[in-house]
Amino acid sequence: MENVEVLFGYPGGTIMPFYDALYDEKDIKHILTRHEQGAAHAADGYARSTGKVGVCVATSGPGATNLVSGIATASMDSVPMVAITGQVPTKLIGTDAFQEADITGITAPITKHNYLVKDVNDLAHTVKEAFYIARTGRPGPVLIDIPKDVLVSETEFHYPKNIRLVGYKQVHTGHASQISMAATEIARAKKPVIIAGGGMQIACACAELRELVEKAQIPVATTLMGIGCFPEDHALSLGMVGMHGTAYANYAICETDLLISLGTKFSDRVTGKIAEFAPNAKIIHIDIDPAEIGKNVRVDVPIVGHLKETLTELNKVIAPGDTSQWLKTIASWKEKFPLHSTNPDMLNPQHIMEAIYKATNGEAIIVTEVGQNQMWAAQYYTYTKPRSFITSGGLGTMGYGFPASLGVKYAHPDKHVFDIAGDGSIQMNIQELATAAYNDLDVNIVIMNNGYLGMVRQWQEMFYDKRYAATPLKGNPDFVKLIEAYGGVGARVTKQEELFPAIKKAINTDNVCLIDCVIPPEENVYPMVAPGACISNMFGVGQ
Amino acid sequence: MKHTIAILVTDSPGVLAKIAGLFSRRGYNIESLAVGHTETKGISRMTIVVEGDDRALEQIKKQLNKLIDAIKVADLDPYNSVGRELALIKVKVDSPQHRADMIQLVDVFRAKILDIGDQSLIIEITGRQDKVDAMIGLLSQFGIKEVVRTGKVTLARGLKVVSLPKKAKR
Numbered sequence: 001m002e003n004v005e006v007l008f009g010y011p012g013g014t015i016m017p018f019y020d021a022l023y024d025e026k027d028i029k030h031i032l033t034r035h036e037q038g039a040a041h042a043a044d045g046y047a048r049s050t051g052k053v054g055v056c057v058a059t060s061g062p063g064a065t066n067l068v069s070g071i072a073t074a075s076m077d078s079v080p081m082v083a084i085t086g087q088v089p090t091k092l093i094g095t096d097a098f099q100e101a102d103i104t105g106i107t108a109p110i111t112k113h114n115y116l117v118k119d120v121n122d123l124a125h126t127v128k129e130a131f132y133i134a135r136t137g138r139p140g141p142v143l144i145d146i147p148k149d150v151l152v153s154e155t156e157f158h159y160p161k162n163i164r165l166v167g168y169k170q171v172h173t174g175h176a177s178q179i180s181m182a183a184t185e186i187a188r189a190k191k192p193v194i195i196a197g198g199g200m201q202i203a204c205a206c207a208e209l210r211e212l213v214e215k216a217q218i219p220v221a222t223t224l225m226g227i228g229c230f231p232e233d234h235a236l237s238l239g240m241v242g243m244h245g246t247a248y249a250n251y252a253i254c255e256t257d258l259l260i261s262l263g264t265k266f267s268d269r270v271t272g273k274i275a276e277f278a279p280n281a282k283i284i285h286i287d288i289d290p291a292e293i294g295k296n297v298r299v300d301v302p303i304v305g306h307l308k309e310t311l312t313e314l315n316k317v318i319a320p321g322d323t324s325q326w327l328k329t330i331a332s333w334k335e336k337f338p339l340h341s342t343n344p345d346m347l348n349p350q351h352i353m354e355a356i357y358k359a360t361n362g363e364a365i366i367v368t369e370v371g372q373n374q375m376w377a378a379q380y381y382t383y384t385k386p387r388s389f390i391t392s393g394g395l396g397t398m399g400y401g402f403p404a405s406l407g408v409k410y411a412h413p414d415k416h417v418f419d420i421a422g423d424g425s426i427q428m429n430i431q432e433l434a435t436a437a438y439n440d441l442d443v444n445i446v447i448m449n450n451g452y453l454g455m456v457r458q459w460q461e462m463f464y465d466k467r468y469a470a471t472p473l474k475g476n477p478d479f480v481k482l483i484e485a486y487g488g489v490g491a492r493v494t495k496q497e498e499l500f501p502a503i504k505k506a507i508n509t510d511n512v513c514l515i516d517c518v519i520p521p522e523e524n525v526y527p528m529v530a531p532g533a534c535i536s537n538m539f540g541v542g543q
Numbered sequence: 544m545k546h547t548i549a550i551l552v553t554d555s556p557g558v559l560a561k562i563a564g565l566f567s568r569r570g571y572n573i574e575s576l577a578v579g580h581t582e583t584k585g586i587s588r589m590t591i592v593v594e595g596d597d598r599a600l601e602q603i604k605k606q607l608n609k610l611i612d613a614i615k616v617a618d619l620d621p622y623n624s625v626g627r628e629l630a631l632i633k634v635k636v637d638s639p640q641h642r643a644d645m646i647q648l649v650d651v652f653r654a655k656i657l658d659i660g661d662q663s664l665i666i667e668i669t670g671r672q673d674k675v676d677a678m679i680g681l682l683s684q685f686g687i688k689e690v691v692r693t694g695k696v697t698l699a700r701g702l703k704v705v706s707l708p709k710k711a712k713r
């Protein structure tokens with residue numbers, strides 16, 4: 001009914017009737033992860049890479065609470081997901097029964113909506129509503145908690161065609177007068193800049209963006225979540241903006257007279273010090289969620305609307321623009337302040353991402369963990385397609401990347417899927433190696449092994465006098481032996497010349513692979529804006 | 544500045560927790576809260592008083608609107624609405640003189656006496672917050688034993704109503 005092809009999950013007492021029904025099910029594949037968090041992230045990766053609703057399943061109590069980080073991750077990044085949990089029988093609810101947890105209470109702040117279904121007659125329409133809510137508007141996770149007695153009760157099955165949700169409002173095209181006001185501002189601007197966020201990928205509005213940009217000649221920066229919605233090899237691309245954005249994107253924001261922000265929530269990682277953010281600019285903000293408009297920054301032309309429909313309308317009324325003077329300034333910044341590693345002679349993250357790009361002709365889907373590895377993955381691979389960079393932006397969940405990459409690979413068996421990892425993050429869900437190996441999900445894990453919780457160490461170096469408290473990763477396993485123990489293929493790379501062959505070999509191997517790349521332990525992510533500082537005030541620019 | 548927000552919600556499990564949770568999670572303090580059924584079956588109305596500037600209010604309203612269970616959200620203009628609170632106050636009575644003083648006070652405030660005990664009275668007062676506050680202030684000199692207050696309930700003046708969108712009515 002909802003065309004679900006795969007579930008990621010883990011069974012247990014209260015969800016057993018559900019699994020019993022799955023036993024005879026031919027059309028839905030179930031992938032058993034090794035931890036419920038892995039199931040949630042895998043469903044999330046499946047959803048982000050396809051735009052379809054990802055589904056995860058867990059039992060009550062500890063099973064459900066293990067989903068929590070995964071649900072919160074999906075919530076922060078507006079990922080369509082349905083989580084199904086077993087619950088203790090209705091007559092035991094509230095008695096602190098064995099494996100009882102108030103999961104609807106726990107997940108209220110991190111779901112778009114959730115349900116506790118107490119009557120089997122409510123089950124069908126609840127499922128219908130849950131999928132509808134998860135994928136429409138600003139997408140998000142929806143949880144359905146089903147007590148065991150409801151799972152075993154019987155009723156006449158009737159899947160409703162329509163649903164009636166009076167408290168749920170949909171928006172479509174933005175207001176015509178606001179759109180024409182935006183067009184006027186665009187025609188007037190001398191130094192316009194676009195910031196494109198995660199909403200652009202969700203709305204599938206990349207073609208419309210390109211039309212706008214090329215017509216009006218406006219340079220485009222993306223947020224971390226927006227990466228891929230505009231081709232980074234395009235002359236008008238500024239790469240990423242924000243704390244670890246390119247110097248030229250950040251300078252452009254500080255100089256611009258018109259900032260057009262599309263599907264972004266103006267996270268503190270993007271804006272830096274709000275008072276000094278885009279100080280000379282009028283701001284146009286288009287977003288499907290009215291609550292994002294004016295939440296963090298003042299907005300001059302607010303437009304609530306679906307990005308695809310709204311940009312289509314905007315493109316009809318904008319005039320071709322001439323911003324050549326501004327583009328010249330930007331070109332000179334680009335030349336002066338390129339991204340670069342500070343250890344060019346050693347095997348470094350830049351080499352790694354560039355080698356992956358070359359080995360896959362830029363056709364890979366890159367999934368990341370969290371920390372320096374994530375930022376380097378964002379910076380040094382040239383993204384040209386939407387949904388090709390999958391990362392936990394809002395919550396910054398270490399341990400996200402590897403299980404998410406399994407969901408991505410399931411949805412895209414013909415693509416090269418890479419999990420770019422740190423030696424810390426990979427150990428947060430490393431148990432999923434079994435899931436990958438058993439289900440032939442031949443993802444390639446590339447560890448940027450610096451022997452530290454690198455991003456935290458970098459902050460300690462810069463803001464805590466190099467007092468490396470609890471960041472050296474002593475006691476790491478031999479990752480190559482580890483993946484071999486699971487039946488995968490491993491390699492260790494310590495020199496530049498070993499890198500490309502190792503990546504080539506991994507993508508030609510029909511098995512989960514892990515490349516443990518030993519990088520300089522104290523390599524930093526630059527540029528860097530100190531938290532709370534103005535984004536033009538960057539460390540590590542242009543040495 | 545204080546704002547009074549009226550929210551129509553579906554009577555579904557956990558709604559109160561979801562609405563209250565939204566306020567605390569986003570850092571807005573609820574000053575008073577009242578909930579009860581409405582003219583429509585299955586729909587309750589919450590009246591919430593919060594402190595905050597206009598921008599904070601705008602954000603609260605938008606966030607409330609995102610809750611699936613919140614069907615309608617309105618903030619009620621203080622100059623164009625009427626609001627009332629109710630309090631029950633139990634006071635200690637030491638002497639007949641004492642009792643007479645209190646009865647006089649009840650008269651002046653147009654309050655009511657609900658219960659007369661040997662050594663106590665229960666007084667009911669309805670009114671705007673300042674009136675209820677004043678009554679409690681004056682009674683405190685006699686020795687208040689217990690106070691219970693409702694949150695404020697408010698209706699817009701005239702024909703204006705906070706009602707369900709048309710399509711919601713069957």
Ligand SMILES: Cc1ncc(C[n+]2csc(CCOP(=O)(O)OP(=O)(O)O)c2C)c(N)n1
Pocket residue numbers: 369370371372373374396397398399421422423424425426448450452453454455456
């Ligand atoms: C679950 C979780 N715990 C803690 C953090 C805080 N944190 C952010 S980055 C980081 C270090 C990551 O280390 P590693 O995975 O080795 O990556 P590196 O930064 O070295 O590339 C930590 C601990 C987090 N983001 N997520």
